[in-house]
Amino acid sequence: MTFFASLALVFVLVIRPQEIWPVLGVLRLLDVFTGLCVVGVLVEIALGHQKKLYTPQLPWVGLFVLSCYFITALNLGVGRGLELGTNRALIPSIFMLAVMYGARTLERLKGVVWLLLILGAFVSAVAVHQGNQPPQCLERVTNEEGELAPDLDTADGRACGLASDCRDGVRFDVEWACERVGLFKTFTTGRRVRWRGQLEDPNELSVFIGAIIPLLFALAMPGKHSSSMSSGSKTMLVMLALVALGLGIYAVILSQSRGGQLVLGTVFGIYFVSRYRVKGVVMAVVFALPVLLLGGRDAAEAEESASERIELLYEGVSLFIRYPFRGVGVEQFADRVESSIHLTAHNSYLLTATEVGFVGFVCWSLILWTSFKIPLMVLKRPASAAQTAELKSLAMALLVSLAGIAVGIFFLSFTYKQLLFVWFGLAGAMYRVVKQSDSSFEVKIGWKDVVGVVGGDLTILALLYVYTRLKAGGA
Numbered sequence: 001m002t003f004f005a006s007l008a009l010v011f012v013l014v015i016r017p018q019e020i021w022p023v024l025g026v027l028r029l030l031d032v033f034t035g036l037c038v039v040g041v042l043v044e045i046a047l048g049h050q051k052k053l054y055t056p057q058l059p060w061v062g063l064f065v066l067s068c069y070f071i072t073a074l075n076l077g078v079g080r081g082l083e084l085g086t087n088r089a090l091i092p093s094i095f096m097l098a099v100m101y102g103a104r105t106l107e108r109l110k111g112v113v114w115l116l117l118i119l120g121a122f123v124s125a126v127a128v129h130q131g132n133q134p135p136q137c138l139e140r141v142t143n144e145e146g147e148l149a150p151d152l153d154t155a156d157g158r159a160c161g162l163a164s165d166c167r168d169g170v171r172f173d174v175e176w177a178c179e180r181v182g183l184f185k186t187f188t189t190g191r192r193v194r195w196r197g198q199l200e201d202p203n204e205l206s207v208f209i210g211a212i213i214p215l216l217f218a219l220a221m222p223g224k225h226s227s228s229m230s231s232g233s234k235t236m237l238v239m240l241a242l243v244a245l246g247l248g249i250y251a252v253i254l255s256q257s258r259g260g261q262l263v264l265g266t267v268f269g270i271y272f273v274s275r276y277r278v279k280g281v282v283m284a285v286v287f288a289l290p291v292l293l294l295g296g297r298d299a300a301e302a303e304e305s306a307s308e309r310i311e312l313l314y315e316g317v318s319l320f321i322r323y324p325f326r327g328v329g330v331e332q333f334a335d336r337v338e339s340s341i342h343l344t345a346h347n348s349y350l351l352t353a354t355e356v357g358f359v360g361f362v363c364w365s366l367i368l369w370t371s372f373k374i375p376l377m378v379l380k381r382p383a384s385a386a387q388t389a390e391l392k393s394l395a396m397a398l399l400v401s402l403a404g405i406a407v408g409i410f411f412l413s414f415t416y417k418q419l420l421f422v423w424f425g426l427a428g429a430m431y432r433v434v435k436q437s438d439s440s441f442e443v444k445i446g447w448k449d450v451v452g453v454v455g456g457d458l459t460i461l462a463l464l465y466v467y468t469r470l471k472a473g474g475a
Contacts, residue, residue, distance in 0.1 A: 002040030006102030007115055009033040009095065013418055014119045016197040020184050034091070037098035050101060052435045055428040056374070056443045060366040061096065065089045067360030068330050075329035084330040088416040095418045099425025100432065106391060109429045113215050113394070116422075117244065120212035124247040127193040127205065130182025131254035134159055135191065137166035140175035150177040152187055193254040198419050206260025207408035208419065209248045211401045213264070214271050216241055216248075218397030249287070253295045259411040261295050264288055267404040274396070309346050309411075312337065314468040316350045320358075320461065327357035330416070348409035349460050355415075358457070364415065365453045368406065370445055371427035375399040377443045378434055391434065398426055 012033060018024040044050045068089035073081025103109040139154035160166050166176035180188040186195065192202040199205045220241035252260040268288045272280030315337035319328060328336045333344050333354055345351035353361040378395035381388070405414075405423060414420050434441045 002037055002044055002098070002102040003104075003108050003111070005033050005036035005040050006098040007112065009037055009098055010112065010115055010422060011119065013095070013198065013422070014116075014123070014195075019196055034094055034098070037102065038094065041097070041101045044101070050104065052432055053101075055100065055431045056445050057096075057367055057370045057424060057428050057431075060363050060370060060445075061093050061424075064356075064360060064363040064367060065093055067356045067363055071327045071356045071360060072329040072332075074326060075332065080329075088330045092416055092418045092421040096421040096425040096428065099422050100428035103426070103429035104432055104436075106433050109426070109433055110219060110394070112426065112429070113219055116212055117216055117220065120209055120216075121244040121247060123195045123199060123205065124209055124244070124251040126183050126186060127195065127251040127254060128247055130180055130186055130188060131193040131251070133180040133182060135178045135180050136160060138177045138179055138181075138187070140177050148175055150179055150187065150189075152181065152185055155181050155187070192256045193251060198417055201412075202255035203257045203259045203408075203412055204414070204417075206252045206255045206257040207263050207405060207412065207414075209252055210260060210263035210267050210404045210408060211423065213245065213248060213267050214397040214400040214404070215394075216244060217271060218393045220244070249291055252291055256295060258295075259408050261291050262411075263404045263408040264291050266407045267400055270403055271396070271400045274400075308343070310468060310471045312343060312345055313347060313350060313464055314471075316345045316347070316354050317461070317465050317468055320350070320354045321465075323354075323357065325357045325359060327353075327355050327360065330355055333413075344413040346411060346413055347464070348412060348414045349457070350464055351413050352415045353457070353461060361457055362450075362454055365457050366445065366450070367424055368402075369449065369453050370443070371424045372399065372402055372406075373445070373449070374427045374431045374443050375402075377441075378430060381434070381438075381441065391430075395430060398423075398430060402427070 009030070012018075012029045018027070018029055041050065045053070065085065069081050069085035071081075072084045075081075076084070099112060103112045137156050137158040137160050138150040138152065140148040141151040141154070143149045158166065160178040163176045163178045166178060178191075180191060180193075182188075182193075188194065189200075189202065194200050194202045194205050199208055220237055249264070252264060265284075265288045268284040272283040272287075274280070276283060316333065318338075319333070319336055333351055345354065349361070349365075352364045356364070375395035375398045379392055379399070381392075402423060405420065408414075409420070431441075431443060
């Protein structure tokens with residue numbers, strides 16, 4: 001029950017069917033499948049099906065959630081602390097646990113990964129279709145957040161090159177947008193492709209695609225562990241994988257995301273060099289070069305975006321200096337910065353430190369580090385079990401995937417995203433799979449790990465301080 005509920009939860013999280021077909025909204029699908037996952041885990045524990053429940057991430061997840069509750073309550077009161085702590089820390093942690101306990105065997109872990117690969121290929125295909133549609137006119141209307149945003153229902157089919165081309169000489173009070181309209185009620189933002197929900201930002205979409213590419217290599221590129229497959233099946237699987245890879249790379253190009261360029265460069269570089277050494281450098285360049293040459297935005301637009309980000313980073317560092325341990329509370333960054341931009345930090349590391357204080361930042365960073373260390377220790381594990389080759393291939397892919405995410409979220413506000421915690425859940429599930437077959441397997445987080453993470457966090461904050469002050473001084 002837990003496994004299928006976790007698959008449904010991940011599906012709804014990525015695809016957001018209730019936004020495609022609004023009639024599904026009344027079903028509250030995310031809440032329903034979250035509840036089913038919780039009930040499923042409790043039932044399986046009672047029946048004795050869930051064993052080896054502990055993973056080394058759990059203490060840090062618990063401390064991070066408590067930090068979010070405490071810091072937010074300290075700043076905004078108990079009521080708001082409970083509300084925001086639950087929505088932005090506890091719920092993502094439940095997503096992590098759903099994946100971790102739902103994928104309690106290697107086959108089930110592979111099942112979750114296969115689902116992510118299929119969903120990644122799907123949203124990539126939609127993005128590619130979206131990015132190749134002719135731009136058309138849409139009206140900008142005030143959304144629920146009180147901001148002007150394009151409204152898909154106002155798309156009138158008139159071709160345009162610029163928003164000013166949409167002026168009809170009759171409705172002078174209408175703000176226009178000129179965007180590409182795609183499948184499943186999607187449309188671009190600034191002509192940059194995107195999906196919806198947690199992937200509605202082009203940069204977030206590109207990080208998601210970059211994160212699934214190593215998993216694609218592990219499962220869809222048959223190796224020694226797939227000798228039971230026929231040659232015809234292997235060929236078909238490789239062809240489908242190459243199509244999915246091509247769609248993903250093209251979608252990242254169309255997203256015009258500089259962060260996406262860095263993620264793909266990181267993923268290809270680490271994966272191919274670690275696997276094929278010198279030859280891997282050539283392979284990494286071959287795969288990454290199209291994104292580096294064709295992706296990204298024009299100089300003027302990129303410079304404007306960079307200027308906004310630097311201003312937000314500057315304000316964020318200033319906030320952290322004022323409230324290093326107290327923080328400002330979950331979801332309070334945009335309201336507390338003195339900048340007129342009033343956006344979030346666009347840097348997960350600084351956002352965490354600013355909102356939940358340095359202690360909360362360290363707890364969050366230890367979740368990330370522990371999730372890294374699990375597949376790393378699997379790779380160092382002696383080859384003994386029959387499944388080791390397949391498991392190690394998946395461990396390598398997960399390690400590279402997390403590395404790509406770690407790079408990507410340096411430019412995104414991803415601290416509380418359920419998708420990030422899904423990846424934490426994959427690492428936790430891998431730990432439990434190995435632990436059940438080898439009780440001697442351990443991933444210990446000792447004082448050296450804590451000191452290293454604290455040092456890393458301080459280094460990140462120090463570099464951001466120096467960088468933003470230098471940039472501000474040169475402005």
